[in-house]
Amino acid sequence: MPLRLGVIADDFTGATDIAGFLVAAGLRTVQLNGPLQLNEPLQHNSPVEPDGSPRAQTPQDAHGSAADLAAALGLPADVDAVVISLKSRSIPASEAVAQSLDACRLLEALGAERIQFKYCSTFDSTAEGNIGPVTDALLDHLGEDLTVVVPALPVNGRTVYQGNLFVHHQPLHESGMRDHPVTPMRDSDLLRLMEAQSAGRAVKVPHAVVARGPEAVREALQEARVDGARYAVIDTIDMDQLDIIGAAVQDLRFVTGGSGIGSGLARSLTGAASGVPGAGSGGTEAWGFTSGAAVVLSGSCSEMTNRQVEAYRAQAPSRGVDVDQVIARGAEYAAETAAWVQQTQHDAETAPLVYATAPPEEVRAWQDRHGAARVSAAVEEFFGRVAAAAREAGTTRFIAAGGETSGAVTQALGVDGFEVGPQIAPGVPWTRTLADGPDRLDLALKSGNFGDEDFFAAAQRMVPATAADPTPDTASGR
Ligand SMILES: Nc1ncnc2c1ncn2[C@@H]1O[C@H](COP(=O)(O)OP(=O)(O)OP(=O)(O)O)[C@@H](O)[C@H]1O
Numbered sequence: 001m002p003l004r005l006g007v008i009a010d011d012f013t014g015a016t017d018i019a020g021f022l023v024a025a026g027l028r029t030v031q032l033n034g035p036l037q038l039n040e041p042l043q044h045n046s047p048v049e050p051d052g053s054p055r056a057q058t059p060q061d062a063h064g065s066a067a068d069l070a071a072a073l074g075l076p077a078d079v080d081a082v083v084i085s086l087k088s089r090s091i092p093a094s095e096a097v098a099q100s101l102d103a104c105r106l107l108e109a110l111g112a113e114r115i116q117f118k119y120c121s122t123f124d125s126t127a128e129g130n131i132g133p134v135t136d137a138l139l140d141h142l143g144e145d146l147t148v149v150v151p152a153l154p155v156n157g158r159t160v161y162q163g164n165l166f167v168h169h170q171p172l173h174e175s176g177m178r179d180h181p182v183t184p185m186r187d188s189d190l191l192r193l194m195e196a197q198s199a200g201r202a203v204k205v206p207h208a209v210v211a212r213g214p215e216a217v218r219e220a221l222q223e224a225r226v227d228g229a230r231y232a233v234i235d236t237i238d239m240d241q242l243d244i245i246g247a248a249v250q251d252l253r254f255v256t257g258g259s260g261i262g263s264g265l266a267r268s269l270t271g272a273a274s275g276v277p278g279a280g281s282g283g284t285e286a287w288g289f290t291s292g293a294a295v296v297l298s299g300s301c302s303e304m305t306n307r308q309v310e311a312y313r314a315q316a317p318s319r320g321v322d323v324d325q326v327i328a329r330g331a332e333y334a335a336e337t338a339a340w341v342q343q344t345q346h347d348a349e350t351a352p353l354v355y356a357t358a359p360p361e362e363v364r365a366w367q368d369r370h371g372a373a374r375v376s377a378a379v380e381e382f383f384g385r386v387a388a389a390a391r392e393a394g395t396t397r398f399i400a401a402g403g404e405t406s407g408a409v410t411q412a413l414g415v416d417g418f419e420v421g422p423q424i425a426p427g428v429p430w431t432r433t434l435a436d437g438p439d440r441l442d443l444a445l446k447s448g449n450f451g452d453e454d455f456f457a458a459a460q461r462m463v464p465a466t467a468a469d470p471t472p473d474t475a476s477g478r
């Protein structure tokens with residue numbers, strides 16, 4: 001203590017994304033799954049009544065000091081950063097604001113020196129938008145008059161030039177994000193997007209200023225403040241510029257953006273080398289993996305996940321999910337699938353894959369047949385059930401693809417929070433739950449579009465052979 005950085009993330013894999021970059025930059029980081037309030041009963045390290053039953057304790061009971069609160073939350077004593085993951089991207093703005101303010105209060109009580117609001121590198125927001133209202137509420141709450149808007153993550157193809165957001169070679173509004181089912185992005189101009197959903201005025205800090213270094217960016221921010229602007233959209237076209245921006249905003253109490261600015265800020269705080277953190281950065285060697293069996297659960301239907309599933313199917317046992325069966329007899333079908341997982345772990349060396357991942361025309365066909373919301377909810381519940389049953393049978397290592405899918409899996413596993421470890425791919429780290437002993441789990445939770453084709457195998461290659469034991473002991477259930 002104190003925390004060098006507290007992050008409020010508006011979705012689950014987005015939180016894991018930034019947490020991985022913070023670890024790669026040298027900050028010991030824990031992710032807590034929200035929403036969380038200061039007066040909420042704690043799951044971790046709860047004291048026990050004389051009869052052995054857990055006694056409900058709230059952070060407020062314990063938060064005489066930031067260190068007491070951290071201990072009550074089960075955080076390691078030397079934690080540097082806490083990321084709170086919300087699911088606030090597309091909920092009503094008033095709820096997103098309330099949850100974000102609660103998260104901010106908790107981070108402040110933990111002694112966070114600075115706060116980041118983390119949103120998607122493609123600025124995913126609904127027409128009314130939650131990024132603007134949450135940013136405004138946090139600015140007001142923290143008593144700040146200006147913040148920065150930095151969604152760019154150049155290593156994954158997200159760049160900002162002249163205030164416009166690009167996805168690889170296309171402007172945001174011409175990329176696949178144009179047709180996103182929940183947050184279709186039909187404009188690429190971040191100043192216009194930000195002003196449309198917020199109360200203040202946006203200005204641009206152009207590429208030429210960033211190229212001149214941190215002092216020039218700092219001066220531009222000061223000019224923007226004097227000029228009465230509230231949001232400074234900063235051009236970013238390569239990873240090195242994130243270090244310049246990180247150094248320039250180090251003294252701001254509140255920043256907003258993607259995992260890129262989190263990475264630049266963290267590197268400027270720790271003095272870590274600049275550039276793209278490679279696979280394994282964050283310390284694979286010292287990272288103690290569990291020794292149980294592994295499973296891959298893929299519910300993302302993104303283009304990249306489709307390629308990853310195809311590549312992995314060529315080298316591992318796999319089972320495609322029949323959505324009709326999920327709808328008709330979800331619980332039974334999940335139990336059968338979990339039994340297949342267990343048998344396969346016993347017979348094969350490579351972790352089995354269960355996938356609902358499908359190309360867009362197939363997804364549309366399922367949605368037309370059963371309704372989009374119904375299919376999504378049923379498939380998510382199915383993956384939750386398979387995960388819970390697999391855990392019962394001795395699986396301790398879960399690789400999940402897709403933000404919603406990862407949320408459903410971690411919820412079913414009863415995971416409240418985890419420590420973040422080495423990066424498998426930019427934005428996807430290995431994590432492990434905070435529990436000690438046999439209850440500990442390893443989780444790799446992948447955003448839909450992250451990782452390359454080899455991702456599922458690459459994640460497993462990082463586990464030392466001595467840790468991996470693909471044969472669960474079926475007699476003991478462990
Ligand atoms: N075959 C399918 N047909 C229809 N819907 C599906 C199918 N398979 C999965 N789904 C649903 O599609 C959604 C995928 O969302 P998820 O957030 O998991 O992935 P993503 O959007 O690619 O990831 P991210 O949010 O990290 O970018 C889930 O609700 C899942 O249940």
Ligand SMILES: O=C(O)[C@@H](O)C(=O)CO
Binds near residue numbers: 014015259427
């Ligand atoms: O910033 C990103 O692209 C991801 O962390 C994300 O938020 C995906 O939903």
